[in-house]
Amino acid sequence: MASLAGCGEPPPSATQSATITLVVSLVTPHADDGALILTITGPDLESVVTTPYVAYARATGSGTLRITVVGDLVAGPVVTLRLSVPHDAAAYAGTVEQVAQRTDTLRDALTGYGLTIAPAAP
Amino acid sequence: MRFPSAALLSLLCGAALPVPGWSQHVNEREPNDSFATATPTAAADTLVGVIGHLYDRDLFAINLPGAIRLTVDRSAANWRVEVVVFDSGGAELGQLLDIEGTTVDLPVLRAGRYYIQLSVFDQDDPSATDGATDFAYRIGLSTQPEPVGPGDPTTPVFRNSAAGLARPGAGDANDLWGYSAQGAVTRLSPDGSVTVLAQQLAPSEYDGPYGAPYTLDRSAHVLVPGGLRVDDQIRSFIWRIAIDSGASTVFTSGDFYPSRLNVAVGRDGDVWIGPAARVANRITTDSMYVWRLSPLGDPLDSVNVSGLYLEAIALSPAGDLYASGASGVFRLVDHTVRRVIAPVREELHQILFDRDGYVYVVKGSGWNRRLSLYDPGMALVADTFAHLPLAWSGDGEGQVLFAFDRAGNPNGRLLAQDASLGFVELNPSGVRAPGVRLPDLLRVSFAGNDSAEVGEPYSAQLQLEAAPAATQWSVVSGALPPGVVLGEATGALAGSPRVAGWYTVGVRAHSGARYGFARVTMVVAPGSVSVEDAQNALLGGPALSPQNAQLLDQIGNRNGRFDVGDLRAYLRLLGRLAASRN
Numbered sequence: 001m002a003s004l005a006g007c008g009e010p011p012p013s014a015t016q017s018a019t020i021t022l023v024v025s026l027v028t029p030h031a032d033d034g035a036l037i038l039t040i041t042g043p044d045l046e047s048v049v050t051t052p053y054v055a056y057a058r059a060t061g062s063g064t065l066r067i068t069v070v071g072d073l074v075a076g077p078v079v080t081l082r083l084s085v086p087h088d089a090a091a092y093a094g095t096v097e098q099v100a101q102r103t104d105t106l107r108d109a110l111t112g113y114g115l116t117i118a119p120a121a122p
Numbered sequence: 123m124r125f126p127s128a129a130l131l132s133l134l135c136g137a138a139l140p141v142p143g144w145s146q147h148v149n150e151r152e153p154n155d156s157f158a159t160a161t162p163t164a165a166a167d168t169l170v171g172v173i174g175h176l177y178d179r180d181l182f183a184i185n186l187p188g189a190i191r192l193t194v195d196r197s198a199a200n201w202r203v204e205v206v207v208f209d210s211g212g213a214e215l216g217q218l219l220d221i222e223g224t225t226v227d228l229p230v231l232r233a234g235r236y237y238i239q240l241s242v243f244d245q246d247d248p249s250a251t252d253g254a255t256d257f258a259y260r261i262g263l264s265t266q267p268e269p270v271g272p273g274d275p276t277t278p279v280f281r282n283s284a285a286g287l288a289r290p291g292a293g294d295a296n297d298l299w300g301y302s303a304q305g306a307v308t309r310l311s312p313d314g315s316v317t318v319l320a321q322q323l324a325p326s327e328y329d330g331p332y333g334a335p336y337t338l339d340r341s342a343h344v345l346v347p348g349g350l351r352v353d354d355q356i357r358s359f360i361w362r363i364a365i366d367s368g369a370s371t372v373f374t375s376g377d378f379y380p381s382r383l384n385v386a387v388g389r390d391g392d393v394w395i396g397p398a399a400r401v402a403n404r405i406t407t408d409s410m411y412v413w414r415l416s417p418l419g420d421p422l423d424s425v426n427v428s429g430l431y432l433e434a435i436a437l438s439p440a441g442d443l444y445a446s447g448a449s450g451v452f453r454l455v456d457h458t459v460r461r462v463i464a465p466v467r468e469e470l471h472q473i474l475f476d477r478d479g480y481v482y483v484v485k486g487s488g489w490n491r492r493l494s495l496y497d498p499g500m501a502l503v504a505d506t507f508a509h510l511p512l513a514w515s516g517d518g519e520g521q522v523l524f525a526f527d528r529a530g531n532p533n534g535r536l537l538a539q540d541a542s543l544g545f546v547e548l549n550p551s552g553v554r555a556p557g558v559r560l561p562d563l564l565r566v567s568f569a570g571n572d573s574a575e576v577g578e579p580y581s582a583q584l585q586l587e588a589a590p591a592a593t594q595w596s597v598v599s600g601a602l603p604p605g606v607v608l609g610e611a612t613g614a615l616a617g618s619p620r621v622a623g624w625y626t627v628g629v630r631a632h633s634g635a636r637y638g639f640a641r642v643t644m645v646v647a648p649g650s651v652s653v654e655d656a657q658n659a660l661l662g663g664p665a666l667s668p669q670n671a672q673l674l675d676q677i678g679n680r681n682g683r684f685d686v687g688d689l690r691a692y693l694r695l696l697g698r699l700a701a702s703r704n
Contacts, residue, residue, distance in 0.1 A: 104678045
């Protein structure tokens, strides 16, 4: 599995406020990604609300949402999540579990992959 | 420098003893080491003299009338005396070295002055000459009439020694293709310029050169036999190289040995390669085959030609396969091998059809190579159509080919390779018709979905673009999904597939004298695989059945497991993934 995210972000400050939507962004060393499986963990995850790609989410337990994202992926936002209860973004973490190239070939190594999770812009 | 012995000196001074058995003796007159100082002689003379000192050579000049066969008989000379015959320009016409028998027997077609050179190989090496230093000789000359064919005489063309094309093939633009001495696929233009299209396409272990390159679709691509050593195993390929970019792709690979492989293309676009042994037993000649491939390189058929000692293949304008070699010319149709031309006293080699189905056959060897012409019924028209130059020794009996003009049309020029890897052109006034220019394949269009579902109605339509007449369709490789059929007269693919899977078929279209070919791929999905099920399976939900997981993997990256790459391929197949690869 690749690096997690949320980590690497500045720690939540006292001025950060709770949010109802989170933007999950992809960090990738490649320019030819074609499909991903992501796992997002944190409280009160509800659903994927927007994506520039083809995405499908499935809750796999309390506080875990797994998502497939398919398309000609580029670094940056991949899905926007809705929470059932507002929380700080710092309460969430994400992992890249599987990546395929645009040729459909599965990548053997996921070094350099990561996710950042941030509040959606108001 | 060493001088002749006293006894032999008398010979050099004109006091030669009479030599029984010859009507007229010509004693060499030193100095005669150059064309300018050559001793005059005439046909039916006996040349008498001595190679008497280191690096000595004796030259005799002879005026010949043309259209004769000159025989230089060495049987009454020391066997170490070597004979070389030159024309007036200094070009070597024939030679007889120390181990090659007793006579030079070669046609002389043009009247002119010729030179006969006598020398001793390794004269300065006592171990090679048994210590002898003087080599007396008596060389008999004789002539007889030689038939001159309509393709005689030949004229040197494409003289570019830097090119040195081995295994040449005719291009579509009045150019030639072949292998350079360095193994590069090379193009030789009429102006003598040389272009390297692709570097070595085979490992050095191969005893190249390989088969002659074959140009396709009006010089857009060239097919080149070659090979590679992969994991210590020889793998043979036919490369398909784009002429404009040099980009090469594998047209086909298989168990054929590519050395000296012939490539021939039929009117239907099928590519024939061979004769060749299988790689596993290429040393033997008892397992030779000719393979038939689709226009896209799919194996279609093979013909066992074991025991026929074949060296070349060719397709008649009607599309029938012929092969030739030491034991004759054979017609190979419907797996029936029938000899249509039998050799008489000499071996047969390459064959070449003209536009009208007349066939040229290379016969003989050495300086006595010639081209014979047969009519489409294989009746002999001219046993000596033309005399051919000495072939390059590394290329069997050399190549004879028709050239094409810059527009890709046959121009009636008939070329033959010579020993210098240059070419001669046969007398164009004697060439009865140009070579065969096959029409390009017509394009086949496909309208419909390339995915289907078990039990659901499916239809798609194939169409031969610019078809000149009603089109007949047939599946020539692979198999359609059970339940789907191709309409022979309509080109319609229709039915309800019964078995899930991945199907690839080669489809041929035939309309009048034109053909088309397409490779059609269909994926038949089991009705029960929904995208949601597939996604859930990837995300920890209920697993797909092994059959469905395998099917989606086959649609995708075929790595033996169902993964997100397979999901991507499946979405694309279903049209749910816009603006993506493929």
